[in-house]
Amino acid sequence: MKRIRYPLLPILLPLFLFLCLPAATMAQGLTVETGVICTSVEERAPVDADTTFSVTDETLCCFTKITGAEDETTISHVWYWGDVERARVELTIRGISWRTYTSKRIQEHEVGAWRVDILDAEGTVLKSVRFTVTP
Secondary structure, eight states, X not given: OOOOOOTTXXXXXXXXXXXXXXXXXXXXXXXXXXXXXXXXXXXXXXXXXXXXXXXXXXEEEEEEEEEOOSSOEEEEEEEEETTEEEEEEEEEEOSSEEEEEXXXXXXXXXXXEEEEEEEOTTOOEEEEEEEEEEO
8 A cells, every 4th residue: 555645734734723723712912002000091091090109099990902802802900919919800802902991999008019910811911010009
């Protein structure tokens, strides 16, 4: 029995698999176009974005503009005070350019270094937004 060789198989097989995978399982090219901490969000825009805030501000927001979502997907905002996770919120992204935000009430004793990790649906960090809360 003669063995048949397919010289293009190593090239075509990965291409075929890529094209045949359902869209939901392919990694989307999500980009965090804007990721800032602010005191509020008005008319879908961040207000008073900064990297240093007073504990008297009480509530802070993480405003995010995501681009590149070809299908509906999710991101998460994970709020950390130092290395301690303080909140995790999943947000639905429904368009190629989507703005969304979460808010966190800051307690009097929670001064110091903070960050919000913006994660894609698989848990990959797309961006970390660092800020400080002062007394």
